[in-house]
Amino acid sequence: MDVRIVLWYKDKHLPLWRVVRCKPHERIALKTLQWLVDACGGLKFSAVERYLVGPEIWSFRALVNDAIRAHPTERTILLRVLGVEHCPLFGLELELIQRELGLAPAPMNTPVIDNRFDLALRHVKVLIWTEDGQPPRAHRVSFNDDNTLQLGLHTPLDADLTWTRVNLWLAEDAEWSVVSIEDSFWLSADYDTVLIRVPGTLHPLGLGREMHALDCKHDRPENFGDVPFKTTENMAQAIEVAIAPQYDIATTSRKT
Incomplete structure (x- = not known):
């Protein structure tokens, strides 16, 4: 073969x-x-x-x-x-x-659940994979006043966060990073979407498509x-x- x-x-x-x-x-x-x-x-x-x-x-x-x-x-x-x-x-x-x-293929136009605060200046879409071989759930959440993001702060997003630590995709490193849902962390302005995977979730549908979308936010390959x-x-x-x-x-x- x-x-x-x-x-x-x-x-x-x-x-x-x-x-x-x-x-x-x-x-x-x-x-x-x-x-x-x-x-x-x-x-x-x-x-x-x-x-x-x-x-x-x-x-x-x-x-x-x-x-x-x-x-x-x-x-x-x-x-x-x-x-x-x-x-x-x-x-x-x-x-x-x-x-x-x-x-x-994962369905297009995933319904987005709005978790935003009224007075927040910055928002981001969170795609979270919680089940094997299933598409993500989508939420839109607000940043804190200090321009950091805290996942566990938002309802009903917190209902999908069944673990206290989740995997966050870092597009610039092509790597998963473990973050606590209770901690605040800084996120580059290049990210208009955050990809989250609950630990142990296998074959997350649509993950490659969303990774490519994030990658397109960066400059095209050099040379x-x-x-x-x-x-x-x-x-x-x-x-x-x-x-x-x-x-x-x-x-x-x-x-x-």
């Missing part, structure tokens, strides 16, 4: 896409993928992280002695070189994987690749045009 490997090798650059032929459940030794070794700068001290779809976490892999296993129902593997944080098109790739797994891994802007546009209509990624619930 053919497995597509996506590698983010540099911050704010489009990934490398490669197809590897292997048998179902075969372990692919990372050190045998020469293009991957080259992108990481050699084997010595080199490592990558694999994004595990379902639990939604990054998992460490050392090039010199680790392997990745190809699963028949998951034909795309997401990797990033250790230290890379901003991963353009990550949300698109995640949405693609959910469709490969047979998960239905679209460097020698020897050139990726042209036309290729990037072609990928977005080809994938978005097929997987309903272009339209997001952010504007509702």
Whole structure:
């Protein structure tokens, strides 16, 4: 079978896409993928992280002695070189994987529950995933007077916060961060939507679509690749045009 490997090798650059032929459940030794070794700068001290779809976490892999296993129902593997944080098109790739797994697209235009304070100057939409394989619930909440956000302060949002700590998606780091619903935290003005996942929630529907929407708030990738891994802007546009209509990624619930 053919497995597509996506590698983010540099911050704010489009990934490398490669197809590897292997048998179902075969372990692919990372050190045998020469293009991957080259992108990481050699084997010595080199490592990558694999994004595990379902639990939604990054998992460490050392090039010199680790392997990745190809699963028949998951034909795309997401990797990033250790230290890379901003991963353009990550949300698109995640949405693609959910469709490969047979998960239905999340509904558009999720109803938004208004939790805003009348006199607050800043508001944000909160999308929260609380159940396995289900779309998010949407709330609109207000910031505190000191421009910080406290999730547990808002009703009826607090009814969906069944844990005292939840996972918050940081778009600029392509990483989940654990936050307390009782603590106030600062949030960049780039965020008009906050993505929250209750710990242990698997396969959150629509997550990739919303991640991509957040990513689009940032500048487009710098240079679209460097020698020897050139990726042209036309290729990037072609990928977005080809994938978005097929997987309903272009339209997001952010504007509702």
